[in-house]
Amino acid sequence: MLKNPWETPEGKAIWKDSKGNPSEAKYWEWLRGSLRRLWSDYPLRKEWKKRQLRPLTKEEKESKLFHPSTKNVGQCSYCMQWFAGSKLECDHKVESEGCTSKETAESFLWHCGGLTGDDFRLACKPCHKTRSYQQRTGGSFEEAHIAKQAIAIQKVKGGDVKWLEARDVLPGKNAKIRKQQVIDKLKEETSGEPN
Numbered sequence: 078m079l080k081n082p083w084e085t086p087e088g089k090a091i092w093k094d095s096k097g098n099p100s101e102a103k104y105w106e107w108l109r110g111s112l113r114r115l116w117s118d119y120p121l122r123k124e125w126k127k128r129q130l131r132p133l134t135k136e137e138k139e140s141k142l143f144h145p146s147t148k149n150v151g152q153c154s155y156c157m158q159w160f161a162g163s164k165l166e167c168d169h170k171v172e173s174e175g176c177t178s179k180e181t182a183e184s185f186l187w188h189c190g191g192l193t194g195d196d197f198r199l200a201c202k203p204c205h206k207t208r209s210y211q212q213r214t215g216g217s218f219e220e221a222h223i224a225k226q227a228i229a230i231q232k233v234k235g236g237d238v239k240w241l242e243a244r245d246v247l248p249g250k251n252a253k254i255r256k257q258q259v260i261d262k263l264k265e266e267t268s269g270e271p272n
């Protein structure tokens with residue numbers, strides 16, 4: 078077995094936590110970041126995405142639903158809407174196990190630079206973000222979608238109060254309560270029935 082890089086004198090000088098102590102986690106963080114760059118540069122991903130797109134139809138061009146420079150469009154696998162190619166991303170069907178050990182690092186290497194079209198699906202940017210949020214927090218895609226909407230509403234100062242008042246809900250006294258109120262209301266609106 079090779080010596081672990083983070084345990085060497087050089088490694089101890091490089092990978093340190095905020096207190097200056099040697100940190101194995103910092104090593105994995107560095108490796109993860111480097112492998113992610115491999116993914117953004119993965120040529121097969123780009124070629125696959127290109128092949129998922131189709132030219133804009135005459136009707137779509139006339140509809141002005143897309144930017145005038147749009148030539149090709151593709152469909153998001155989550156919301157099923159059509160988007161210009163530049164608004165779509167390549168999403169992994171199976172999430173990675175992370176990169177925190179030699180074993181997971183090896184599978185993360187293939188995750189970033191060794192998978193094929195069968196492992197991918199197209200996602201619009203908002204749905205892709207929702208999917209990442211869902212992977213971090215667990216739960217369903219729908220729940221993640223609602224939680225992200227609630228976060229966006231609360232990003233604007235006083236936004237949640239206005240939003241709730243517009244729906245005849247008496248806003249709760251703190252942000253945490255109001256967030257839950259927004260989530261409940263969004264769920265109600267999505268399902269079409271009060272819960």
Ligand SMILES: [Zn+2]
Binds near residue numbers: 202203
């Ligand atoms: Zn979408």
